[in-house]
Amino acid sequence: MHNQAQFHSIDMQTWPMAQSFYYYTQMAPTTYTITITMDITILRKTLKSKGYKFFPTYLYLVTRAIGKQQQLRIGNQNDSIGYWDNLTPAYPQFHEEDKTTSLLWTEYDENFEAFYKQYIEDTTQHGNSHGILSSKGLPPANTYIISCIPWFSFNSFSLHNHGIKDYYFPSFEAGGFTEAQDKITMPLSITVHHATTDGYHLKVFFEELQWTMDHPNEWM
Numbered sequence: 001m002h003n004q005a006q007f008h009s010i011d012m013q014t015w016p017m018a019q020s021f022y023y024y025t026q027m028a029p030t031t032y033t034i035t036i037t038m039d040i041t042i043l044r045k046t047l048k049s050k051g052y053k054f055f056p057t058y059l060y061l062v063t064r065a066i067g068k069q070q071q072l073r074i075g076n077q078n079d080s081i082g083y084w085d086n087l088t089p090a091y092p093q094f095h096e097e098d099k100t101t102s103l104l105w106t107e108y109d110e111n112f113e114a115f116y117k118q119y120i121e122d123t124t125q126h127g128n129s130h131g132i133l134s135s136k137g138l139p140p141a142n143t144y145i146i147s148c149i150p151w152f153s154f155n156s157f158s159l160h161n162h163g164i165k166d167y168y169f170p171s172f173e174a175g176g177f178t179e180a181q182d183k184i185t186m187p188l189s190i191t192v193h194h195a196t197t198d199g200y201h202l203k204v205f206f207e208e209l210q211w212t213m214d215h216p217n218e219w220m
Contacts (some may be wrong), residue, residue, distance in 0.1 A: 005108075005142045007075070009082040017071075017196065021081070024195035033158045034199075035189040036206055040177065043213040044184050046220070055148060056106075056119040059089045062146055062172055063108045064219070065209040072205065074196040076166040077141065084142040086110075087169060091146050093127045093134060102131055105139040112219050144169040152176050157189035168193045 012018045024030050040054075043061075047054055066072045066087050073083045086108050092101035106122045109115040122136060129135035149157075153176040175187040188209075190202065212219060 005085040005088070005140075007077050007082050007084055007142070009077075009080045010074070012081065020198075021195045024193070030194040031159075031191060032194060033189055033191040034202060035154070035156050035187055037185045038188050038206075038210060038213060039183060040186050040213055041182070041184045043216055044177070046216040050220070052116065055091075056116050057112075058148065058174060059091060059106070059119065059146060060108075060112055060115050061209060061212050061219075063087060063089050064110070064212065065205055066144070066170070067108075067110070068208050069201055069205050071197045071201040072170050072192070073142075074168045075142065076168070086142070088140055088143045089146045090139045090143045091148075093123065095128070095130060098130070100130060102126075102129060102134045103139070103145075104134040104136055105143055107140070144171065146172040148174040150176050153178050154187050154189075157187070159189070159191040168196045170197070 012021075015021070043057070044054065047057055063086065067085075070083050073085075073087055074081065075084060088105055088107050090103050090105040093104050094101050104122055104126055106115065106119045109118065126134040126136045157173050157175070159171055159173070171191045173189040175189075178185050190205075192202070
């Protein structure tokens, strides 16, 4: 059963990243984007054989991998820096008739089946509602943005947030699939705040995500 995510304040006196956080928020505010290629061959074949959609599985696996990395769950609540138990994915719903998108969200559940079922319910109930926010309304405070541009692949993707303050969650963009030599790959871009996330943290994140994509029977 899904449990409400809790926020845990960080003690800035003992936090190893405190100086780095201060520097990259107060002196040189910096965000950066990295795009890598994910091998989705095993995942894609497994999902097809079991009749699952790729997009909600992608949401689940990215959110699950975020759950293993505290640096990707750091946020600001009531002027306090801390981290959430888990994050909630917010994702666009594309409306074919007028080519607009609306933002919808599904609360994370560590159980894949439960999350997948909730995603289907959310998109069935709210997927056709127009406007910047879907009829499900405002997402919770622990929400991050994750999207996909399925119409084409890309080598690089850069997100510019024009100086949004106190926002440290990662943002994700996937691209279209490429098939070559019996391999299926997908570009995945992540934009993070340097105050909370270093390159090493992303290495750990991408390794975890690739492992779950290569071992679907471990969580399915």
